[in-house]
Amino acid sequence: MKLENIISQSIHENGKPIGFDEFMNFALYSPGLGYYRSNSNIFGHRGDFITAPETSDLFGYSVAKQCAQIINGGGNILEFGAGSGVLAIQILFQLGRLKSLPKKYYIMELSGQLKQKQKQTILKVLPELINRVEWLTELPIGFSGVVIANEVLDAIPAKRLIFSGGRFVELGVDCFDDNFQWKHFDEPYTNPLISLPVNCEEGYTTEVNLQALAWIESLYNAMTKGTVLLIDYGMDRNEYYHPQRKDGTLRCHYRHKASDNPFEKIGKQDITTSVNFSDIAERAEEAGFELSGYCTQAMFLISLGIENFLIQEENNTKRDILAQQIKQLVLPSAMGETFKVLALSKKQTVKLDGFREQNLLNKL
Ligand SMILES: C[S@@+](CC[C@H](N)C(=O)[O-])C[C@H]1O[C@@H](n2cnc3c(N)ncnc32)[C@H](O)[C@@H]1O
Numbered sequence: 001m002k003l004e005n006i007i008s009q010s011i012h013e014n015g016k017p018i019g020f021d022e023f024m025n026f027a028l029y030s031p032g033l034g035y036y037r038s039n040s041n042i043f044g045h046r047g048d049f050i051t052a053p054e055t056s057d058l059f060g061y062s063v064a065k066q067c068a069q070i071i072n073g074g075g076n077i078l079e080f081g082a083g084s085g086v087l088a089i090q091i092l093f094q095l096g097r098l099k100s101l102p103k104k105y106y107i108m109e110l111s112g113q114l115k116q117k118q119k120q121t122i123l124k125v126l127p128e129l130i131n132r133v134e135w136l137t138e139l140p141i142g143f144s145g146v147v148i149a150n151e152v153l154d155a156i157p158a159k160r161l162i163f164s165g166g167r168f169v170e171l172g173v174d175c176f177d178d179n180f181q182w183k184h185f186d187e188p189y190t191n192p193l194i195s196l197p198v199n200c201e202e203g204y205t206t207e208v209n210l211q212a213l214a215w216i217e218s219l220y221n222a223m224t225k226g227t228v229l230l231i232d233y234g235m236d237r238n239e240y241y242h243p244q245r246k247d248g249t250l251r252c253h254y255r256h257k258a259s260d261n262p263f264e265k266i267g268k269q270d271i272t273t274s275v276n277f278s279d280i281a282e283r284a285e286e287a288g289f290e291l292s293g294y295c296t297q298a299m300f301l302i303s304l305g306i307e308n309f310l311i312q313e314e315n316n317t318k319r320d321i322l323a324q325q326i327k328q329l330v331l332p333s334a335m336g337e338t339f340k341v342l343a344l345s346k347k348q349t350v351k352l353d354g355f356r357e358q359n360l361l362n363k364l
Contacts, residue, residue: 006030056325060091075102076104091148168200206248231339235275251273289345297336
């Protein structure tokens with residue numbers, strides 16, 4: 001059955017439009033058909049978009065320095081949504097150089113195709129470490145160490161809301177004559193976990209991500225000790241609900257072109273929403289986490305000394321290439337400021353090196 005037919009059947013069986021989060025879940029994660037579950041050619045120049053670890057090894061080497069400080073001789077790593085496996089390689093390689101390898105590098109990956117790709121990548125580059133890597137299907141109990149989620153929160157299905165008649169209502173997805181279209185729900189949208197702006201222009205559209213909030217809580221319960229590093233594009237609540245952001249943050253990506261139409265290329269294009277880091281931080285604190293730091297990706301990498309890798313490179317050509325990659329990771333016009341890092345800790349008192357140069361927790 002085609003993915004479009006599965007979704008339209010679910011709308012008809014439901015007897016009313018489905019929430020956008022349900023639509024996004026079908027489009028990205030339907031077994032064998034959803035974007036992340038049918039496709040392994042997603043990342044890099046030949047895929048649909050390029051993430052930070054795909055941009056440069058120096059990203060993972062810097063994150064590894066943060067991991068080494070937290071693990072400090074004990075503890076494991078758990079990476080969510082490990083993409084092509086390249087971040088795992090960068091981190092393991094650098095932790096090896098720092099003589100700080102974890103006993104286990106766990107990966108939680110929803111996609112069978114990506115799991116295969118990750119195994120192949122690790123076997124090719126670091127075969128001697130493959131026994132340390134373990135793929136999990138559920139959260140480990142009593143995890144201690146570092147949890148890493150790079151561009152995972154933005155891929156968790158979100159609800160879409162629209163300001164209509166003086167209040168927010170959910171913007172669902174309906175299907176007419178085999179075409180998907182937006183449909184306002186009638187009842188006002190309220191949720192005690194979410195603080196929405198009170199007054200907006202009629203038609204103002206935005207997103208809320210309840211599944212991401214539930215995921216944060218489940219992480220707290222799974223951990224005994226350690227730190228969660230959330231790296232993603234997003235912003236604090238004031239910026240998220242800025243009056244000028246009146247069409248929300250929903251974006252689709254196909255072969256390096258962005259669009260705002262999730263109803264085309266279903267299962268073939270990525271669908272994302274930006275992260276509201278204030279919502280995440282509040283939920284994390286309510287769950288029991290301490291907020292250990294929040295800053296731009298640029299300042300996180302600079303605090304961890306990313307430029308030292310450049311200085312150490314003796315070959316001029318390679319150094320020029322690395323310099324270009326660093327620019328891509330840290331310049332405000334590239335990934336430097338749109339991406340943020342939020343660290344959540346449980347029973348972990350170390351002051352994290354990654355926030356040495358900047359800590360914007362007061363903005364959340
Ligand atoms: C944009 S990709 C990022 C991949 C990789 N981290 C990188 O930076 O290249 C998002 C990934 O998050 C994964 N993902 C989303 N929700 C997840 C969850 N609850 N558990 C594990 N992985 C998840 C998706 O399957 C997908 O592989």
